[in-house]
Amino acid sequence: xxxxxxxxxxxxxxELLAKWPVIACDQFTSERDxxxxxxxxxxxxxxxxxxxxxxxYLSEDEEKKRQRIASIEQHMRDALTSGLLTENRDCFVxxxxxxxxxxxxxxxxxxxxxxAYSYAPDADTKIRAxxxxxxxxxxxxxxxxxxxxxxxxxxxxxxDDPEDAILGPLEKGKEALPLCYDLDLMLGGGKLRGYxxxxxxxxxxxxxxxxxxxxxxxxxxxPVLYLVGDGNHSLAxxxxxxxxxxxxxxxxxxxxxxxxxxxxxxxxxxxxxxFEPIHRLVKGIDGKALLAxxxxxxxxxxxxxxxxxxxxxxxxxxxxxxxxxxxxxxLQSFLDSDAEIAPEQMDYIHGEDxxxxxxAQAGNIGFAVPAISKDAFFDAIERDGVLPRxxxxxxxxxxxxxxxxxxxxxxxx
Numbered sequence: 001x002x003x004x005x006x007x008x009x010x011x012x013x014x015e016l017l018a019k020w021p022v023i024a025c026d027q028f029t030s031e032r033d034x035x036x037x038x039x040x041x042x043x044x045x046x047x048x049x050x051x052x053x054x055x056x057y058l059s060e061d062e063e064k065k066r067q068r069i070a071s072i073e074q075h076m077r078d079a080l081t082s083g084l085l086t087e088n089r090d091c092f093v094x095x096x097x098x099x100x101x102x103x104x105x106x107x108x109x110x111x112x113x114x115x116a117y118s119y120a121p122d123a124d125t126k127i128r129a130x131x132x133x134x135x136x137x138x139x140x141x142x143x144x145x146x147x148x149x150x151x152x153x154x155x156x157x158x159x160d161d162p163e164d165a166i167l168g169p170l171e172k173g174k175e176a177l178p179l180c181y182d183l184d185l186m187l188g189g190g191k192l193r194g195y196x197x198x199x200x201x202x203x204x205x206x207x208x209x210x211x212x213x214x215x216x217x218x219x220x221x222x223p224v225l226y227l228v229g230d231g232n233h234s235l236a237x238x239x240x241x242x243x244x245x246x247x248x249x250x251x252x253x254x255x256x257x258x259x260x261x262x263x264x265x266x267x268x269x270x271x272x273x274x275f276e277p278i279h280r281l282v283k284g285i286d287g288k289a290l291l292a293x294x295x296x297x298x299x300x301x302x303x304x305x306x307x308x309x310x311x312x313x314x315x316x317x318x319x320x321x322x323x324x325x326x327x328x329x330x331l332q333s334f335l336d337s338d339a340e341i342a343p344e345q346m347d348y349i350h351g352e353d354x355x356x357x358x359x360a361q362a363g364n365i366g367f368a369v370p371a372i373s374k375d376a377f378f379d380a381i382e383r384d385g386v387l388p389r390x391x392x393x394x395x396x397x398x399x400x401x402x403x404x405x406x407x408x409x410x411x412x413x
Contacts (some may be wrong), residue, residue: 324384327370
C-alpha cells in the first residue's frame with residue numbers, strides 16, 4: 001500500500017458550512033481577541049470550533065483543561081450520532097484554497113501511514129519532520145487526542161513533484177468531480193473549494209501516488225517521500241497515541257484506525273508556496289568578535305552568501321557548503337554551539353527592513369539568510385536531518401489550514 005492514500009472522511013452538512021470551518025488550533029496563540037471574535041461569529045451554530053482545543057487555552061488551570069477536553073469529546077460523539085456529519089468512503093478530496101494575495105494553493109486530502117513517519121532528528125523514514133519537534137509539547141496534546149472519537153487535521157504535507165503528476169490531473173479534471181464545498185472562510189481566511197475524488201478517479205489518483213513514491217525511492221536506501229510542512233506537533237501526537245495503543249494491546253480494528261492520520265498533501269514546487277526566510281539577530285554581543293569566530297569556523301571561498309550588519313556597517317560572509325546543505329542550517333548550528341551566545345540573545349526576524357532596523361541598534365548583529373531553494377529542500381533533509389528551528393515560514397496565519405473534514409478514529413457506541 002502507498003504511504004499516502006485514500007480513506008473514509010466525514011463532512012458537515014451543506015447547511016452548516018458557513019460557520020463550521022475554523023483556523024488551525026496553533027494560530028493566534030497570543031491573540032485572545034481573535035478567538036473571542038470567532039466565538040461571537042460562530043455563536044450557537046454547530047461548528048468545528050467545538051471539536052478542537054485552541055492552543056491559546058493550554059495555559060488554563062487543570063480543572064478547566066479537563067472540562068474543555070470532556071466537552072470536546074462529548075461534542076464529537078454528538079456530531080457522530082446526531083446526523084451533523086455525512087460520510088464518503090474510500091476517497092480523497094481535491095482542495096483549492098484562495099490565499100490573501102489571490103493565489104490558489106492546491107492540496108489533496110488523504111491519510112498517511114504512521115508506521116512510515118518519525119519526528120526523530122535522525123529519522124530515516126519515508127515521512128519526516130522538517131523542523132525539530134519539542135518533546136514537551138506532545139503530552140498536553142496527547143491528553144486531547146487519546147480518547148477523542150474524531151480526528152480533525154491542520155497538517156500540511158509536502159511532496160516534491162516537479163512534473164505535477166499528482167495534483168495536475170485533478171486540477172485539469174476537477175469539473176468532472178462532485179463539488180463537496182465552496183465557501184468563504186470566517187475572519188479573513190480566504191476561499192475554500194473541495195472536490196470529491198472517489199471511485200475510478202480515486203483509483204487513478206492512487207496509481208499516480210504509487211508512481212510518485214516509486215520515483216522518489218529509486219536508487220535510494222532511505223528515501224524521503226514526504227515532508228511535514230505544517231502541524232508537525234499534531235502529527236507527532238498522532239504517532240505517540242498510536243504507539244501507546246500498540247503497547248497497550250488495543251484490538252486490531254482500533255489499531256487499523258489509529259495507524260493512519262489525516263493530512264493535506266501539497267506540492268512543494270507550487271508557486272503558491274513561498275518559503276520566506278527567517279533572519280537571525282544576536283543581541284548584546286561583540287559582533288566583530290562573533291564574525292571572527294564564524295569566519296574561522298564555517299566559511300569557505302565560493303560558499304553560501306550571507307549578509308551581515310553591525311550598526312551602520314555591512315558586509316558578507318560565505319558559508320562552507322561542506323558544513324550542510326542550507327546556509328541557514330550551517331549558521332544556526334554554529335550560533336547554537338557558540339559558548340558566548342545565550343538562548344535569550346537569539347532572535348528570529350521576518351523581513352529585511354525589520355532586520356536592518358534592529359541590526360542598527362548598539363550591541364546587535366544581524367544575518368540576512370537567503371530563502372530556501374525548493375530544489376534543495378528535500379535534499380537538505382535527506383542529507384542533514386531535520387532543519388534548525390525557525391528555518392522558514394510559509395504564508396500568513398490566516399492562510400493556515402482550516403478544519404472542515406473529519407475522520408473517525410474511535411468507535412462510538
